[in-house]
């Protein structure tokens with residue numbers, strides 16, 4: 096669409112160029128967002144819609160009820176709980192898949208795969224309460240996988256992994272009765288409770304929603320992250336490039352998209368093999384270029400430096416460059432619209448998960464027992480497709496450099512040095528005010544709001560004011576695309592943050608991974624509490640979370656598990672679909688703040704998000720009595736040695 100409006104649709108120059116030069120007759124989510132207005136009822140903007148039984152849908156306004164008598168508050172709470180359950184299910188099923196893969200690997204049933212990070216396996220085994228002494232790696236791997244798998248079906252007690260949280264937090268969950276018993280159990284119970292005629296007290300429904308979200312953050316997502324690291328390696332900082340300009344004019348382009356790292360890791364490996372490269376050259380290409388979109392991109396970026404060419408709203412445009420021979424998709428955030436776009440170009444759209452097929456796409460099911468041969472077949476079919484590419488491709492010449500790979504282990508190592516890895520220097524910097532607080536800016540893009548704009552605005556404003564920013568998901572790719580993940584971004588950072596970044600050697604914005612890797616942030620905040628000096632619980636810390644362009648149900652689950660862990664979370668862009676119920680809004684803000692020390696608040700204006708988060712963090716600093724700026728200490732060699740950085 097050639098329209099002046101394109102400038103207001105995105106902050107990403109490559110996306111803008113594509114929108115301005117799109118082929119006739121093509122459309123994107125940006126166009127569909129304009130053509131189709133939100134449902135004023137179901138979206139929660141002016142009312143609440145319930146379709147939980149066949150007497151409905153009931154469109155309920157203040158003072159009215161559904162046919163069964165359900166109030167607007169009950170309906171809003173039920174709808175939110177169901178969204179959270181769906182988000183938790185997506186993350187947790189992803190985690191289950193990885194646990195099953197670890198079992199196959201440990202039993203020798205996954206060709207070409209082996210346990211890569213043995214230290215992480217030992218650590219995770221201990222966190223799962225397993226005895227590690229005198230065990231062979233594969234034996235322990237199998238035990239870890241089986242124990243992790245058992246957490247999904249566990250019926251009683253509480254998840255072992257909750258022990259990774261600060262003690263005070265665990266006690267709070269126990270006292271409130273919201274410690275998750277088993278991952279699947281909490282999801283199923285949400286669906287049961289929200290069936291017609293079951294749980295009809297909004298407070299009670301939302302208590303369970305907190306428990307359900309915790310089963311994601313401290314269960315399914317955490318399992319996904321830990322096992323991904325065990326199998327493919329714990330990320331370490333590495334340089335990479337990003338944006339659509341990383342598609343190649345001369346190479347066979349293969350885009351991996353979705354959330355799972357399993358097949359994409361093997362594709363990356365196989366694409367570098369002599370056999371595949373020779374085949375590509377034989378077919379007239381210079382080589383093979385594997386790049387990514389969304390969180391599959393984040394996974395292969397964090398470990399292999401593979402370029403993320405875009406986030407959620409770039410997916411259709413990548414195909415419209417006419418340069419993509421194959422887009423290999425797995426699960427989550429894959430637009431069905433891709434099938435139609437692929438049909439217009441020469442792209443082979445290939446679904447690979449047993450859980451996800453798309454009408455119009457080819458399906459090549461991933462089987463871990465023969466991953467290398469499946470990957471090779473996929474790569475070969477992409478190479479064979481190179482000849483079908485039109486001569487002229489439309490690749491924006493726009494790229495950016497970024498540094499990614501900041502796992503919690505790596506941050507700790509950077510802060511404390513090789514022999515004394517520790518969060519102590521971070522705690523000290525927060526205490527003396529060089530770092531005012533830590534803000535997690537995470538989550539999606541939303542076609543109803545300018546692409547990347549809120550993420551980038553907030554990230555810049557926070558680092559200017561000495562707040563360290565950590566990121567995951569599409570928000571992380573947004574920062575990468577505008578250079579905020581490079582040391583040069585220190586130029587706009589405040590003096591305090593800049594001094595820490597210079598001393599430690601990190602950029603002011605840290606890429607911590609994919610959507611499931613928000614669990615890494617939970618680990619960081621827990622370890623920061625353990626380190627001491629910043630209170631006894633996560634809710635004492637000067638930290639906050641923001642999802643300014645959210646759209647997925649997973650974002651709601653993530654936001655809620657952060658709240659249940661004691662963090663203030665602001666959502667921007669589209670409203671959380673409960674805003675018509677004053678009661679539910681009150682529960683999620685005032686109510687949750689009293690209960691768990693965190694709240695989930697919808698803040699429509701992005702500048703207001705900035706102010707609210709700053710106020711919140713400053714309040715926390717005041718409560719910790721660290722709000723008075725201490726004298727800036729100039730670090731000499733001796734002091735740096737103390738910090739363990741030399």
Ligand code: SF4
Nearest residue numbers: 145148151153161163
């Ligand atoms: Fe209507 Fe109640 Fe059925 Fe919901 S559960 S659709 S409010 S009758």
Ligand code: MSK
Nearest residue numbers: 390428538539568569
């Ligand atoms: S991919 S869940 S659009 S962050 Fe993880 Fe991006 Fe949101 Fe999907």
